[in-house]
Amino acid sequence: MRIPFGTISVTERSKELIRDILDSNRLSSGRYVREFEKRFAELVGAGEAVAVSSGTDADVLALAALYDFGAERGDEIILPALSFVATGNAVLAAGFTPVFVDVDLKTLNIDPLKIESAISEKTRAIMPVHLMGKPADMEAINGIAKKYDLRVIEDAAEAHGAVYKGKNAGTLGDMGAFSLYVAHIITTVEGGIITTDNEAYAEILRSLRSHGRACKCKSCILNTASAYCEKRFGSNGSGDIRFVFERIGYSSKMNEMEAAIGIGNLDIYNEILQKRRENLYYLLEKMKQFDRYIISIEKEHHEEIGPHALPMIVREGKGFTRNQLVKHLEKNGIDTRDLFTSMPTQCRGFEFRGYKHGDFPNAEYIGRNGTHIGVHQDLGKEECDYIINTIEDFLDKV
Numbered sequence: 001m002r003i004p005f006g007t008i009s010v011t012e013r014s015k016e017l018i019r020d021i022l023d024s025n026r027l028s029s030g031r032y033v034r035e036f037e038k039r040f041a042e043l044v045g046a047g048e049a050v051a052v053s054s055g056t057d058a059d060v061l062a063l064a065a066l067y068d069f070g071a072e073r074g075d076e077i078i079l080p081a082l083s084f085v086a087t088g089n090a091v092l093a094a095g096f097t098p099v100f101v102d103v104d105l106k107t108l109n110i111d112p113l114k115i116e117s118a119i120s121e122k123t124r125a126i127m128p129v130h131l132m133g134k135p136a137d138m139e140a141i142n143g144i145a146k147k148y149d150l151r152v153i154e155d156a157a158e159a160h161g162a163v164y165k166g167k168n169a170g171t172l173g174d175m176g177a178f179s180l181y182v183a184h185i186i187t188t189v190e191g192g193i194i195t196t197d198n199e200a201y202a203e204i205l206r207s208l209r210s211h212g213r214a215c216k217c218k219s220c221i222l223n224t225a226s227a228y229c230e231k232r233f234g235s236n237g238s239g240d241i242r243f244v245f246e247r248i249g250y251s252s253k254m255n256e257m258e259a260a261i262g263i264g265n266l267d268i269y270n271e272i273l274q275k276r277r278e279n280l281y282y283l284l285e286k287m288k289q290f291d292r293y294i295i296s297i298e299k300e301h302h303e304e305i306g307p308h309a310l311p312m313i314v315r316e317g318k319g320f321t322r323n324q325l326v327k328h329l330e331k332n333g334i335d336t337r338d339l340f341t342s343m344p345t346q347c348r349g350f351e352f353r354g355y356k357h358g359d360f361p362n363a364e365y366i367g368r369n370g371t372h373i374g375v376h377q378d379l380g381k382e383e384c385d386y387i388i389n390t391i392e393d394f395l396d397k398v
């Protein structure tokens, strides 16, 4: 049997839309991107959504929006030590300094008890990550943010469908940044999207994704109808606003074909989510029998986990290593991915920040011992049982 890590559902409607788009000659960001944004915002329950070209760019742009609200280059952003490296890269790409905080071994997420000691005069925001779709402790995080007047940007890359105390991921802070990469629950192949209830952020995000230009429209008339734009040449003779750049920007737009894949995914979102959630919760229940050897996450009563993947962390001193388990799974056709690394102490690129090995014991532990496997919509009970049996076979021989 083969258990790939991810899958992609391309619906018939997406294929039809792509054919129409190709025939229309309007391939770069236009009306389908706008439709996708509107529907994504509705789904999450946010006032606005701004589509971009990757989840990493979603993180970068959400952070870069803070410059319009008093942040300065080099200011500090607090983030968990353990995440996919894109979270840390994004902080640097946006021009900020990453300040790392260790994670909780049980939740995989930033440990709120360790946040306050990382705050300085230069801190501007906290960027929790809902790793593996498990919501971070947002009540505690928002409480700290309020006390120190900080913004909160959720890295919700892996958290489609996650719910925390009745509210969806992406609506729990000032902005939520989602990845729409293929392995994720809603995908546009490559892509990302930022949700927010604050129109001022949305306006700046639209400018940032298009080089920082002064245009403020939700959809560009030039991109949808190739018509004359009244706003382009102002009444005061100031020239073409498309060539007035109000802030340092990026080139991060989504294109129409990507949006068409995303629209198709939104049409079948409930089916995808339900299938993935069934798989994840079934596997989490079954994994409990291996708890002496392998830790996973637990669904708590106040939440729904966004069913991104099944994390597994090998307990040390049990006579086998993560790499031996992973080799066994891979040999038996089950795709694995390491459960990331402690960015500050296990990723060479962040050495310049001067952290020492041992500063983030939980993140480092997971970096040495963690892996994760897919729970996607192409898998069913038979595949889930195969995964459990394959792990059992391995443990029987330990």
Ligand SMILES: Cc1ncc(COP(=O)(O)O)c(C=O)c1O
Pocket: 054, 055, 056, 057, 059, 083, 084, 086, 087, 129, 155, 157, 158, 179, 180, 181, 191, 192
């Ligand atoms: C936690 C986290 N943040 C950011 C990203 C970046 O997303 P992308 O690969 O779409 O750039 C990912 C990617 O999967 C992720 O897992």
